[in-house]
Amino acid sequence: MRLTRCQAALAAAITLNLLVLFYVSWLQHQPRNSRARGPRRASAAGPRVTVLVREFEAFDNAVPELVDSFLQQDPAQPVVVAADTLPYPPLALPRIPNVRLALLQPALDRPAAASRPETYVATEFVALVPDGARVEA
Numbered sequence: 015m016r017l018t019r020c021q022a023a024l025a026a027a028i029t030l031n032l033l034v035l036f037y038v039s040w041l042q043h044q045p046r047n048s049r050a051r052g053p054r055r056a057s058a059a060g061p062r063v064t065v066l067v068r069e070f071e072a073f074d075n076a077v078p079e080l081v082d083s084f085l086q087q088d089p090a091q092p093v094v095v096a097a098d099t100l101p102y103p104p105l106a107l108p109r110i111p112n113v114r115l116a117l118l119q120p121a122l123d124r125p126a127a128a129s130r131p132e133t134y135v136a137t138e139f140v141a142l143v144p145d146g147a148r149v150e151a
Contacts, residue, residue: 042126064092064137070145072101081113083148096131 065084070077077095084091085108095105096116107113120129127133 044127060137061088061091062137063139063141064094064135065141065143066131066135067093067095067143067145068131070095070097070101072097073103075101075105076146078106080143080145080147081107083150084143085110085113087149087151092135092137094131094134 067077067080081093081095084093090112092112092114094114094116095107096118098118100117105115107115114134116128116131116134117124118129118131120126
């Protein structure tokens with residue numbers, strides 16, 4: 015069977031489209047700023063531990079008090095509260111950039127990386143903290 019120029023061009027275009035599709039898919043699964051950040055190193059002055067709160071009751075919890083106790087010790091302390099779905103009643107978390115709520119259930123209106131809590135961690139260590147814990151000086 016003989017291959018015409020049109021068939022060769024069509025095969026090349028399909029192959030190129032598949033390569034572009036795989037590359038874009040690979041880029042979407044990479045954490046943000048992973049290429050620019052390099053290894054996860056915090057500066058000497060910044061915090062080295064991210065506090066991760068995973069298990070808590072949606073209706074009866076002490077997560078806001080837990081977050082406040084960590085922020086009283088270090089206002090720049092990164093805190094990630096991970097929940098399967100959006101808790102109701104809503105958590106009264108401080109609206110500062112280092113306190114984040116990570117929803118683990120994938121949704122169509124959010125990127126795939128938003129449902130993975132490891133993408134919210136930019137420090138060297140992670141502390142898994144249960145609901146109700148407090149930090150004292």
